[in-house]
Amino acid sequence: MKSFKNFIVQFFILFIIWILINNSFDTELLITGFVFSIVASSIFCFKCDVFSDIKLTPKALIYTILYIFVFIIELIKSNFDVAYRVVSPSLPINPGIVAVKTKLKSKMGRMILTNSITLTPGTLTVDIIEDTLYIHWIDVKTVKIEEATKDIVSHFEKYLEVIYG
């Protein structure tokens, strides 16, 4: 059952990429893509467990879409923040590496979380040791673990917890 879920997710990713690259819905193209997606995902996802942690429920789907919106807003905010710091003559930075805790257990969830942190306002994941993330923060507001966790991680975590657990 587990490997079947991996197979299905892998198949859909490959098939969507095939459609996007060809940019058309001809029957021949769709059949070719369908066959090759099945072959490729059954060869490469025979025993993989990359997507095992994803929950395929309607609630998870809604949260995924919400998460993408939150992520895009944060990305735009972070760009204006960094652009402001670069342009202003006094170079207003106050950098440091802080530690935060994460509640996520799955590998995939943690990967998405660290990637999102790297792309959001003034934060860059430097290292993970067990459940502690070490984050380079361009403007350190607090050095306490709890407050830093609340500032950096929480607003992503509440979505990712539902999607990946």
Place this chain on the structure above:
Amino acid sequence: MKILDITGAILTLIGSIFIFLGALGVLRMPDVYNRIQTGTKASTLGTMLTLTGIGMIHPGWFGKIAILIIFIAITNPVSSHVLARAAHFINIPLTSKTVVDKLRESKIEEMENALKLEEEQKNDF
């Protein structure tokens, strides 16, 4: 058609401004980590906007551009994280403005614990 062209051109222009600011940040920031910060962020949104603009001017390329944007959004933070981790691993110093370095503290603590353990084992013999 005309409106799409103009919107695409404006988006491409905004994207290139962001990429320029990223380059300026790499030049102005004092140490490796801050440079990686400005480099990653500006280049991600800049590249996305530029590609979207090109996609508006040539609607036929929409699918390929969507794939490019997704790959950039996935791979860009991974590479910057790996660079920062390697830099910290070989002890590249942080700038003098730095407030706190918890990672260094935790590494020092770990080393001290290991030394203590070794001494205890020696004493036992």
